[in-house]
Amino acid sequence: MRSEELSLIRELPLFAGVTNTTFDKLVRASYLQFFPPHVRLVNEGDPADFLYVVVEGCLELFAEANGHDTTVALVRPPSSFILAAVLTDSTYLLSARTLEKSRLLLIPAENIRQAMDSDTAFTHAIVHDMAWAYRTIVKSHKNHKLRSTIERLANYLLSEEKIQNGQGRITLPHDKRTLASLLGMTPENLSRAFGTLRQYQVEINGREVHLNSLEDLRALAKPTPLIDDAEM
Protein backbone atom coordinates (compact mmCIF):
# COMPACT_ATOMS: atom_id res chain seq x y z
CA MET A 1 0.00 0.00 0.00
CA ARG A 2 1.45 3.35 -0.95
CA SER A 3 1.79 6.16 1.54
CA GLU A 4 -0.58 8.52 -0.22
CA GLU A 5 -3.23 5.81 -0.15
CA LEU A 6 -2.48 5.17 3.49
CA SER A 7 -2.95 8.78 4.49
CA LEU A 8 -6.19 8.92 2.51
CA ILE A 9 -7.49 5.96 4.48
CA ARG A 10 -6.15 7.33 7.74
CA GLU A 11 -8.44 10.33 7.30
CA LEU A 12 -11.60 8.24 7.05
CA PRO A 13 -14.19 8.99 9.75
CA LEU A 14 -14.02 5.34 10.78
CA PHE A 15 -10.44 5.85 11.94
CA ALA A 16 -10.87 9.28 13.51
CA GLY A 17 -8.99 9.34 16.78
CA VAL A 18 -7.85 5.73 16.80
CA THR A 19 -4.30 4.97 17.90
CA ASN A 20 -1.62 4.30 15.34
CA THR A 21 -1.26 0.82 16.76
CA THR A 22 -4.90 -0.01 16.11
CA PHE A 23 -4.79 1.57 12.68
CA ASP A 24 -1.67 -0.32 11.66
CA LYS A 25 -3.07 -3.63 12.85
CA LEU A 26 -6.31 -3.11 10.99
CA VAL A 27 -4.69 -2.00 7.78
CA ARG A 28 -2.14 -4.80 7.82
CA ALA A 29 -4.94 -7.34 8.00
CA SER A 30 -6.95 -5.65 5.25
CA TYR A 31 -7.03 -5.69 1.49
CA LEU A 32 -7.13 -2.59 -0.67
CA GLN A 33 -8.40 -3.47 -4.11
CA PHE A 34 -9.77 -2.06 -7.30
CA PHE A 35 -12.91 -3.62 -8.69
CA PRO A 36 -14.31 -3.11 -12.21
CA PRO A 37 -17.84 -1.75 -12.76
CA HIS A 38 -20.87 -3.97 -12.25
CA VAL A 39 -19.20 -6.52 -10.02
CA ARG A 40 -21.23 -8.07 -7.29
CA LEU A 41 -19.22 -8.11 -4.08
CA VAL A 42 -21.72 -8.97 -1.40
CA ASN A 43 -24.70 -11.30 -1.37
CA GLU A 44 -27.50 -10.85 1.08
CA GLY A 45 -27.72 -13.86 3.32
CA ASP A 46 -24.00 -14.58 3.33
CA PRO A 47 -22.10 -14.42 6.62
CA ALA A 48 -20.49 -11.05 7.24
CA ASP A 49 -16.79 -11.76 6.83
CA PHE A 50 -15.63 -8.28 5.94
CA LEU A 51 -16.35 -4.68 6.60
CA TYR A 52 -16.11 -2.71 3.36
CA VAL A 53 -14.95 0.87 3.05
CA VAL A 54 -15.42 2.78 -0.18
CA VAL A 55 -12.21 4.67 -0.83
CA GLU A 56 -13.00 5.61 -4.42
CA GLY A 57 -15.87 5.03 -6.85
CA CYS A 58 -19.46 4.16 -6.07
CA LEU A 59 -21.28 1.15 -4.64
CA GLU A 60 -24.92 0.20 -4.88
CA LEU A 61 -26.61 -1.54 -1.98
CA PHE A 62 -29.69 -3.43 -3.08
CA ALA A 63 -32.08 -6.15 -2.06
CA GLU A 64 -33.91 -8.85 -3.98
CA ALA A 65 -37.21 -10.64 -3.56
CA ASN A 66 -39.79 -12.18 -5.89
CA GLY A 67 -37.51 -11.76 -8.88
CA HIS A 68 -37.37 -8.00 -8.38
CA ASP A 69 -34.60 -5.95 -6.93
CA THR A 70 -34.52 -2.51 -5.43
CA THR A 71 -31.74 -0.09 -4.66
CA VAL A 72 -31.52 0.75 -0.97
CA ALA A 73 -28.58 3.14 -1.01
CA LEU A 74 -25.69 4.43 -3.05
CA VAL A 75 -22.42 4.62 -1.16
CA ARG A 76 -19.69 7.07 -2.03
CA PRO A 77 -16.37 7.75 -0.29
CA PRO A 78 -15.55 8.10 2.43
CA SER A 79 -18.00 5.66 3.90
CA SER A 80 -18.20 2.12 5.14
CA PHE A 81 -21.06 -0.22 4.46
CA ILE A 82 -22.70 -3.28 6.04
CA LEU A 83 -21.20 -2.33 9.38
CA ALA A 84 -24.20 -3.60 11.34
CA ALA A 85 -23.86 -7.12 9.97
CA VAL A 86 -20.23 -7.22 11.07
CA LEU A 87 -21.01 -5.90 14.54
CA THR A 88 -23.74 -8.43 15.17
CA ASP A 89 -21.67 -11.20 13.62
CA SER A 90 -24.59 -12.20 11.44
CA THR A 91 -25.48 -12.30 7.76
CA TYR A 92 -25.64 -9.42 5.31
CA LEU A 93 -29.14 -8.03 4.80
CA LEU A 94 -28.17 -6.29 1.57
CA SER A 95 -26.21 -7.15 -1.53
CA ALA A 96 -23.63 -4.80 -3.01
CA ARG A 97 -22.24 -4.20 -6.47
CA THR A 98 -19.96 -1.62 -7.99
CA LEU A 99 -21.54 0.96 -10.25
CA GLU A 100 -18.21 2.22 -11.51
CA LYS A 101 -14.61 1.16 -11.15
CA SER A 102 -14.10 1.42 -7.42
CA ARG A 103 -11.41 1.08 -4.82
CA LEU A 104 -12.41 -0.66 -1.63
CA LEU A 105 -10.77 -1.48 1.66
CA LEU A 106 -11.79 -4.88 2.98
CA ILE A 107 -11.30 -5.28 6.71
CA PRO A 108 -11.83 -8.77 8.15
CA ALA A 109 -14.73 -8.79 10.59
CA GLU A 110 -12.66 -10.54 13.21
CA ASN A 111 -10.15 -7.69 13.26
CA ILE A 112 -12.92 -5.13 13.65
CA ARG A 113 -14.13 -6.90 16.77
CA GLN A 114 -10.64 -7.20 18.18
CA ALA A 115 -9.95 -3.52 17.59
CA MET A 116 -13.18 -2.63 19.35
CA ASP A 117 -12.03 -4.49 22.41
CA SER A 118 -8.69 -2.76 22.60
CA ASP A 119 -9.29 0.80 21.39
CA THR A 120 -12.11 2.87 22.83
CA ALA A 121 -11.63 5.61 20.26
CA PHE A 122 -12.30 3.08 17.54
CA THR A 123 -15.45 1.94 19.29
CA HIS A 124 -16.58 5.52 19.46
CA ALA A 125 -15.93 5.99 15.76
CA ILE A 126 -17.98 2.86 15.10
CA VAL A 127 -20.83 4.22 17.20
CA HIS A 128 -20.88 7.42 15.20
CA ASP A 129 -20.76 5.60 11.89
CA MET A 130 -23.66 3.37 12.94
CA ALA A 131 -25.72 6.26 14.24
CA TRP A 132 -25.19 8.17 11.04
CA ALA A 133 -26.13 5.17 8.92
CA TYR A 134 -29.23 4.62 11.03
CA ARG A 135 -30.41 8.19 10.66
CA THR A 136 -29.80 8.05 6.92
CA ILE A 137 -32.05 5.06 6.41
CA VAL A 138 -34.74 6.42 8.74
CA LYS A 139 -34.86 9.46 6.50
CA SER A 140 -35.08 7.30 3.42
CA HIS A 141 -37.89 5.32 5.00
CA LYS A 142 -39.83 8.49 5.79
CA ASN A 143 -39.19 9.71 2.27
CA HIS A 144 -40.87 6.62 0.84
CA LYS A 145 -43.77 6.39 3.25
CA LEU A 146 -44.74 10.05 3.27
CA ARG A 147 -44.14 11.23 -0.29
CA SER A 148 -45.32 10.50 -3.79
CA THR A 149 -42.86 9.53 -6.52
CA ILE A 150 -42.87 13.01 -8.01
CA GLU A 151 -42.17 14.59 -4.64
CA ARG A 152 -39.30 12.17 -4.10
CA LEU A 153 -37.83 13.04 -7.48
CA ALA A 154 -38.21 16.77 -6.87
CA ASN A 155 -36.46 16.46 -3.53
CA TYR A 156 -33.73 14.35 -5.04
CA LEU A 157 -33.04 17.02 -7.62
CA LEU A 158 -32.94 19.73 -4.95
CA SER A 159 -30.53 17.66 -2.84
CA GLU A 160 -28.24 17.07 -5.77
CA GLU A 161 -28.36 20.75 -6.61
CA LYS A 162 -27.12 21.52 -3.12
CA ILE A 163 -24.40 18.85 -3.29
CA GLN A 164 -23.18 19.86 -6.74
CA ASN A 165 -23.69 23.52 -5.92
CA GLY A 166 -24.60 23.95 -9.54
CA GLN A 167 -26.63 27.17 -9.55
CA GLY A 168 -29.67 25.29 -10.75
CA ARG A 169 -27.73 23.14 -13.18
CA ILE A 170 -26.89 19.55 -12.26
CA THR A 171 -25.66 16.32 -13.80
CA LEU A 172 -27.31 13.08 -12.80
CA PRO A 173 -24.56 10.97 -11.26
CA HIS A 174 -26.12 7.63 -12.27
CA ASP A 175 -28.11 6.14 -15.08
CA LYS A 176 -31.85 6.54 -14.90
CA ARG A 177 -32.53 2.90 -14.21
CA THR A 178 -30.56 3.11 -10.98
CA LEU A 179 -32.06 6.44 -10.04
CA ALA A 180 -35.56 5.07 -10.57
CA SER A 181 -34.82 2.09 -8.37
CA LEU A 182 -33.36 4.28 -5.64
CA LEU A 183 -36.46 6.45 -5.72
CA GLY A 184 -38.70 3.40 -5.60
CA MET A 185 -40.27 3.62 -9.04
CA THR A 186 -40.02 2.12 -12.51
CA PRO A 187 -37.84 3.67 -15.21
CA GLU A 188 -40.97 4.37 -17.25
CA ASN A 189 -42.47 6.27 -14.38
CA LEU A 190 -39.29 8.24 -13.89
CA SER A 191 -39.49 9.42 -17.49
CA ARG A 192 -43.06 10.54 -16.94
CA ALA A 193 -42.18 12.20 -13.67
CA PHE A 194 -39.53 14.25 -15.47
CA GLY A 195 -42.23 15.13 -17.97
CA THR A 196 -44.50 16.37 -15.19
CA LEU A 197 -41.67 18.46 -13.78
CA ARG A 198 -41.45 20.44 -17.00
CA GLN A 199 -44.27 22.61 -15.69
CA TYR A 200 -41.99 23.41 -12.76
CA GLN A 201 -39.34 24.71 -15.16
CA VAL A 202 -37.22 21.56 -15.06
CA GLU A 203 -35.44 20.96 -18.37
CA ILE A 204 -33.77 17.65 -18.95
CA ASN A 205 -31.31 16.68 -21.63
CA GLY A 206 -29.72 13.29 -21.18
CA ARG A 207 -28.07 13.52 -17.79
CA GLU A 208 -27.99 17.30 -17.77
CA VAL A 209 -30.80 18.83 -15.77
CA HIS A 210 -31.65 22.51 -15.53
CA LEU A 211 -33.71 23.64 -12.57
CA ASN A 212 -34.87 26.99 -13.85
CA SER A 213 -37.02 27.78 -10.87
CA LEU A 214 -35.82 26.47 -7.55
CA GLU A 215 -38.79 28.23 -5.95
CA ASP A 216 -41.34 26.38 -8.05
CA LEU A 217 -39.57 23.12 -7.40
CA ARG A 218 -39.35 23.75 -3.65
CA ALA A 219 -43.04 24.59 -3.56
CA LEU A 220 -43.73 21.15 -4.98
CA ALA A 221 -41.08 19.23 -3.06
CA LYS A 222 -41.55 20.84 0.34
CA PRO A 223 -38.10 19.68 1.51
CA THR A 224 -37.49 19.30 5.23
CA PRO A 225 -34.21 18.82 7.09
CA LEU A 226 -35.83 15.89 8.89
CA ILE A 227 -35.77 13.94 5.62
CA ASP A 228 -33.48 15.68 3.19
CA ASP A 229 -30.49 17.03 5.08
CA ALA A 230 -27.32 15.06 4.59
CA GLU A 231 -25.66 16.08 7.92
CA MET A 232 -21.91 15.45 7.49
Next chain:
Amino acid sequence: MRSEELSLIRELPLFAGVTNTTFDKLVRASYLQFFPPHVRLVNEGDPADFLYVVVEGCLELFAEANGHDTTVALVRPPSSFILAAVLTDSTYLLSARTLEKSRLLLIPAENIRQAMDSDTAFTHAIVHDMAWAYRTIVKSHKNHKLRSTIERLANYLLSEEKIQNGQGRITLPHDKRTLASLLGMTPENLSRAFGTLRQYQVEINGREVHLNSLEDLRALAKPTPLIDDAEM
Protein backbone atom coordinates in the same frame (compact mmCIF):
# COMPACT_ATOMS: atom_id res chain seq x y z
CA MET B 1 -37.25 3.51 42.71
CA ARG B 2 -38.11 0.14 44.15
CA SER B 3 -35.68 -2.75 44.09
CA GLU B 4 -37.81 -4.98 41.91
CA GLU B 5 -38.01 -2.21 39.32
CA LEU B 6 -34.29 -1.69 39.61
CA SER B 7 -33.46 -5.31 38.94
CA LEU B 8 -35.82 -5.30 35.97
CA ILE B 9 -33.97 -2.36 34.52
CA ARG B 10 -30.59 -3.84 35.38
CA GLU B 11 -31.42 -6.76 33.09
CA LEU B 12 -32.04 -4.55 30.03
CA PRO B 13 -29.73 -5.31 27.08
CA LEU B 14 -28.60 -1.71 27.21
CA PHE B 15 -26.96 -2.35 30.58
CA ALA B 16 -25.57 -5.80 29.86
CA GLY B 17 -22.09 -6.01 31.29
CA VAL B 18 -21.79 -2.44 32.51
CA THR B 19 -20.20 -1.81 35.90
CA ASN B 20 -22.36 -1.16 38.92
CA THR B 21 -20.81 2.27 39.18
CA THR B 22 -21.92 3.21 35.69
CA PHE B 23 -25.34 1.74 36.22
CA ASP B 24 -25.87 3.57 39.50
CA LYS B 25 -24.79 6.87 38.05
CA LEU B 26 -27.08 6.50 35.07
CA VAL B 27 -30.09 5.44 37.06
CA ARG B 28 -29.62 8.14 39.68
CA ALA B 29 -29.72 10.76 36.96
CA SER B 30 -32.74 9.22 35.27
CA TYR B 31 -36.48 9.35 35.68
CA LEU B 32 -38.72 6.31 35.80
CA GLN B 33 -42.27 7.32 35.05
CA PHE B 34 -45.66 6.04 34.07
CA PHE B 35 -47.41 7.73 31.20
CA PRO B 36 -51.09 7.38 30.27
CA PRO B 37 -52.15 6.15 26.83
CA HIS B 38 -51.99 8.44 23.81
CA VAL B 39 -49.49 10.87 25.24
CA ARG B 40 -46.99 12.41 22.91
CA LEU B 41 -43.54 12.28 24.46
CA VAL B 42 -41.19 13.17 21.66
CA ASN B 43 -41.49 15.60 18.77
CA GLU B 44 -39.46 15.17 15.64
CA GLY B 45 -37.18 18.12 15.19
CA ASP B 46 -36.63 18.73 18.90
CA PRO B 47 -33.11 18.41 20.32
CA ALA B 48 -32.40 14.97 21.76
CA ASP B 49 -32.29 15.58 25.47
CA PHE B 50 -33.15 12.09 26.66
CA LEU B 51 -32.70 8.50 25.75
CA TYR B 52 -35.94 6.62 26.36
CA VAL B 53 -36.18 3.01 27.48
CA VAL B 54 -39.51 1.19 27.38
CA VAL B 55 -39.78 -0.78 30.60
CA GLU B 56 -43.46 -1.60 30.28
CA GLY B 57 -46.24 -0.86 27.80
CA CYS B 58 -45.91 0.10 24.15
CA LEU B 59 -44.66 3.11 22.22
CA GLU B 60 -45.35 4.21 18.69
CA LEU B 61 -42.66 5.92 16.66
CA PHE B 62 -44.11 7.95 13.83
CA ALA B 63 -43.32 10.72 11.39
CA GLU B 64 -45.36 13.52 9.93
CA ALA B 65 -45.33 15.42 6.65
CA ASN B 66 -47.92 17.12 4.48
CA GLY B 67 -50.61 16.70 7.11
CA HIS B 68 -50.21 12.92 7.07
CA ASP B 69 -48.47 10.74 9.57
CA THR B 70 -47.10 7.25 9.34
CA THR B 71 -46.04 4.72 11.91
CA VAL B 72 -42.39 3.77 11.60
CA ALA B 73 -42.09 1.29 14.44
CA LEU B 74 -43.78 -0.04 17.55
CA VAL B 75 -41.47 -0.39 20.52
CA ARG B 76 -42.04 -2.91 23.28
CA PRO B 77 -39.90 -3.74 26.33
CA PRO B 78 -37.11 -4.19 26.72
CA SER B 79 -35.92 -1.72 24.18
CA SER B 80 -34.62 1.80 23.92
CA PHE B 81 -35.59 4.25 21.23
CA ILE B 82 -34.14 7.32 19.50
CA LEU B 83 -30.68 6.23 20.54
CA ALA B 84 -29.10 7.52 17.32
CA ALA B 85 -30.29 11.08 17.93
CA VAL B 86 -28.71 11.03 21.38
CA LEU B 87 -25.42 9.64 20.10
CA THR B 88 -25.07 12.23 17.37
CA ASP B 89 -26.26 14.98 19.71
CA SER B 90 -28.77 16.14 17.14
CA THR B 91 -32.52 16.37 16.76
CA TYR B 92 -35.06 13.56 16.87
CA LEU B 93 -36.08 12.30 13.43
CA LEU B 94 -39.21 10.62 14.78
CA SER B 95 -41.99 11.50 17.17
CA ALA B 96 -43.18 9.11 19.85
CA ARG B 97 -46.45 8.57 21.69
CA THR B 98 -47.72 5.96 24.08
CA LEU B 99 -50.25 3.49 22.75
CA GLU B 100 -51.10 2.15 26.17
CA LYS B 101 -50.23 3.10 29.72
CA SER B 102 -46.45 2.70 29.72
CA ARG B 103 -43.52 2.88 32.05
CA LEU B 104 -40.45 4.58 30.67
CA LEU B 105 -36.95 5.25 31.86
CA LEU B 106 -35.67 8.66 30.73
CA ILE B 107 -31.90 8.94 30.75
CA PRO B 108 -30.44 12.39 30.14
CA ALA B 109 -28.41 12.43 26.93
CA GLU B 110 -25.48 14.05 28.68
CA ASN B 111 -25.19 11.12 31.07
CA ILE B 112 -25.25 8.65 28.21
CA ARG B 113 -22.28 10.36 26.64
CA GLN B 114 -20.39 10.50 29.92
CA ALA B 115 -21.01 6.83 30.59
CA MET B 116 -19.72 5.98 27.12
CA ASP B 117 -16.47 7.74 27.91
CA SER B 118 -15.90 5.90 31.15
CA ASP B 119 -17.30 2.40 30.61
CA THR B 120 -16.33 0.39 27.56
CA ALA B 121 -18.89 -2.31 28.31
CA PHE B 122 -21.59 0.32 28.08
CA THR B 123 -20.24 1.51 24.76
CA HIS B 124 -20.34 -2.06 23.52
CA ALA B 125 -23.94 -2.43 24.63
CA ILE B 126 -24.76 0.78 22.78
CA VAL B 127 -23.09 -0.56 19.64
CA HIS B 128 -25.19 -3.71 19.77
CA ASP B 129 -28.39 -1.79 20.38
CA MET B 130 -27.67 0.50 17.43
CA ALA B 131 -26.72 -2.37 15.13
CA TRP B 132 -29.90 -4.21 16.03
CA ALA B 133 -32.03 -1.11 15.47
CA TYR B 134 -30.35 -0.53 12.13
CA ARG B 135 -30.99 -4.03 10.91
CA THR B 136 -34.60 -3.81 12.02
CA ILE B 137 -35.31 -0.75 9.95
CA VAL B 138 -33.41 -2.06 6.93
CA LYS B 139 -35.76 -5.04 7.02
CA SER B 140 -38.76 -2.77 7.27
CA HIS B 141 -37.49 -0.75 4.33
CA LYS B 142 -37.08 -3.88 2.21
CA ASN B 143 -40.54 -5.01 3.30
CA HIS B 144 -42.05 -1.83 1.92
CA LYS B 145 -40.07 -1.57 -1.28
CA LEU B 146 -40.31 -5.18 -2.35
CA ARG B 147 -43.79 -6.27 -1.32
CA SER B 148 -47.40 -5.38 -1.97
CA THR B 149 -49.74 -4.42 0.86
CA ILE B 150 -51.32 -7.86 0.97
CA GLU B 151 -47.95 -9.56 1.14
CA ARG B 152 -46.95 -7.26 3.99
CA LEU B 153 -50.11 -8.08 5.88
CA ALA B 154 -49.68 -11.81 5.31
CA ASN B 155 -46.12 -11.68 6.58
CA TYR B 156 -47.17 -9.61 9.56
CA LEU B 157 -49.72 -12.24 10.51
CA LEU B 158 -47.16 -15.01 10.17
CA SER B 159 -44.66 -13.10 12.32
CA GLU B 160 -47.25 -12.52 15.03
CA GLU B 161 -48.19 -16.15 14.91
CA LYS B 162 -44.61 -17.06 15.63
CA ILE B 163 -44.31 -14.49 18.43
CA GLN B 164 -47.59 -15.45 20.07
CA ASN B 165 -46.95 -19.12 19.34
CA GLY B 166 -50.69 -19.42 18.93
CA GLN B 167 -51.09 -22.56 16.84
CA GLY B 168 -52.62 -20.53 14.05
CA ARG B 169 -54.69 -18.38 16.35
CA ILE B 170 -53.56 -14.84 17.17
CA THR B 171 -54.82 -11.63 18.70
CA LEU B 172 -53.95 -8.36 17.03
CA PRO B 173 -51.97 -6.39 19.62
CA HIS B 174 -53.05 -2.97 18.30
CA ASP B 175 -56.07 -1.32 16.78
CA LYS B 176 -56.39 -1.60 13.04
CA ARG B 177 -55.69 2.05 12.38
CA THR B 178 -52.23 1.65 13.88
CA LEU B 179 -51.64 -1.65 12.15
CA ALA B 180 -52.60 -0.13 8.81
CA SER B 181 -50.20 2.76 9.32
CA LEU B 182 -47.38 0.43 10.33
CA LEU B 183 -47.96 -1.62 7.20
CA GLY B 184 -48.04 1.50 5.04
CA MET B 185 -51.67 1.44 3.97
CA THR B 186 -55.02 3.03 4.77
CA PRO B 187 -57.46 1.47 7.26
CA GLU B 188 -59.94 0.95 4.41
CA ASN B 189 -57.36 -0.96 2.48
CA LEU B 190 -56.49 -3.06 5.48
CA SER B 191 -60.12 -4.14 5.73
CA ARG B 192 -60.11 -5.12 2.09
CA ALA B 193 -56.81 -6.92 2.46
CA PHE B 194 -58.29 -9.02 5.27
CA GLY B 195 -61.17 -9.72 2.92
CA THR B 196 -58.77 -10.94 0.25
CA LEU B 197 -57.06 -13.18 2.78
CA ARG B 198 -60.28 -15.07 3.38
CA GLN B 199 -59.44 -17.17 0.33
CA TYR B 200 -56.24 -18.14 2.15
CA GLN B 201 -58.28 -19.47 5.07
CA VAL B 202 -57.81 -16.41 7.26
CA GLU B 203 -60.83 -15.78 9.50
CA ILE B 204 -61.06 -12.50 11.34
CA ASN B 205 -63.34 -11.57 14.18
CA GLY B 206 -62.58 -8.27 15.81
CA ARG B 207 -58.99 -8.63 16.96
CA GLU B 208 -59.08 -12.41 16.92
CA VAL B 209 -57.53 -13.89 13.81
CA HIS B 210 -57.52 -17.54 12.82
CA LEU B 211 -54.93 -18.67 10.34
CA ASN B 212 -56.47 -21.93 9.26
CA SER B 213 -53.83 -22.72 6.68
CA LEU B 214 -50.33 -21.57 7.45
CA GLU B 215 -49.22 -23.27 4.24
CA ASP B 216 -51.58 -21.26 2.07
CA LEU B 217 -50.60 -18.08 3.83
CA ARG B 218 -46.89 -18.84 3.51
CA ALA B 219 -47.32 -19.53 -0.19
CA LEU B 220 -48.71 -16.03 -0.56
CA ALA B 221 -46.38 -14.26 1.86
CA LYS B 222 -43.13 -15.93 0.86
CA PRO B 223 -41.46 -14.97 4.15
CA THR B 224 -37.69 -14.73 4.28
CA PRO B 225 -35.38 -14.44 7.29
CA LEU B 226 -33.73 -11.49 5.54
CA ILE B 227 -36.88 -9.45 6.09
CA ASP B 228 -39.03 -11.20 8.64
CA ASP B 229 -36.81 -12.68 11.31
CA ALA B 230 -36.77 -10.80 14.56
CA GLU B 231 -33.30 -11.99 15.69
CA MET B 232 -33.16 -11.52 19.46
Next chain:
DNA sequence: CCATCATCTTGACATTTGTCAATTCAGCCG
Protein backbone atom coordinates in the same frame (compact mmCIF):
# COMPACT_ATOMS: atom_id res chain seq x y z
C1' DC C 1 -20.27 5.97 -41.66
C1' DC C 2 -23.22 2.43 -40.69
C1' DA C 3 -24.77 -1.35 -37.81
C1' DT C 4 -25.70 -2.74 -33.34
C1' DC C 5 -26.88 -2.79 -28.72
C1' DA C 6 -28.47 -0.74 -24.63
C1' DT C 7 -30.91 2.96 -22.62
C1' DC C 8 -34.52 5.87 -22.57
C1' DT C 9 -39.09 7.41 -23.92
C1' DT C 10 -43.89 7.09 -25.16
C1' DG C 11 -48.50 5.16 -25.53
C1' DA C 12 -52.22 2.13 -24.19
C1' DC C 13 -53.82 -0.32 -20.68
C1' DA C 14 -54.14 -3.00 -16.12
C1' DT C 15 -53.54 -3.08 -11.35
C1' DT C 16 -52.95 -1.25 -7.01
C1' DT C 17 -53.91 1.91 -3.71
C1' DG C 18 -56.19 5.98 -1.92
C1' DT C 19 -60.36 9.06 -1.08
C1' DC C 20 -64.85 10.20 0.25
C1' DA C 21 -69.24 9.16 1.96
C1' DA C 22 -72.38 6.18 4.01
C1' DT C 23 -73.26 2.53 7.05
C1' DT C 24 -72.53 -0.86 10.50
C1' DC C 25 -70.59 -2.34 14.68
C1' DA C 26 -68.90 -2.33 19.44
C1' DG C 27 -68.01 -0.39 23.74
C1' DC C 28 -69.38 2.78 27.29
C1' DC C 29 -71.86 5.84 30.19
C1' DG C 30 -75.92 7.76 32.10
Next chain:
DNA sequence: CGGCTGAATTGACAAATGTCAAGATGATGG
Protein backbone atom coordinates in the same frame (compact mmCIF):
# COMPACT_ATOMS: atom_id res chain seq x y z
C1' DC D 1 -82.04 -0.03 28.28
C1' DG D 2 -81.08 3.80 25.09
C1' DG D 3 -78.15 6.73 23.00
C1' DC D 4 -73.64 8.33 22.19
C1' DT D 5 -69.00 7.97 20.35
C1' DG D 6 -65.23 6.21 17.87
C1' DA D 7 -63.65 2.31 15.19
C1' DA D 8 -64.31 -0.63 11.40
C1' DT D 9 -66.41 -1.90 7.12
C1' DT D 10 -68.33 -1.33 2.52
C1' DG D 11 -69.25 0.76 -1.94
C1' DA D 12 -68.32 3.85 -5.70
C1' DC D 13 -65.00 6.28 -7.62
C1' DA D 14 -60.42 8.69 -8.53
C1' DA D 15 -55.58 8.86 -8.61
C1' DA D 16 -51.12 6.84 -8.61
C1' DT D 17 -48.21 3.48 -10.21
C1' DG D 18 -46.89 -0.62 -12.81
C1' DT D 19 -46.76 -3.51 -17.16
C1' DC D 20 -46.13 -4.51 -21.80
C1' DA D 21 -45.00 -3.36 -26.35
C1' DA D 22 -43.27 -0.31 -29.66
C1' DG D 23 -40.24 3.45 -31.06
C1' DA D 24 -36.69 6.80 -30.45
C1' DT D 25 -32.25 8.03 -29.04
C1' DG D 26 -27.52 7.69 -28.18
C1' DA D 27 -23.13 5.54 -27.61
C1' DT D 28 -19.81 2.22 -29.57
C1' DG D 29 -17.08 -0.56 -32.55
C1' DG D 30 -16.04 -2.43 -36.91
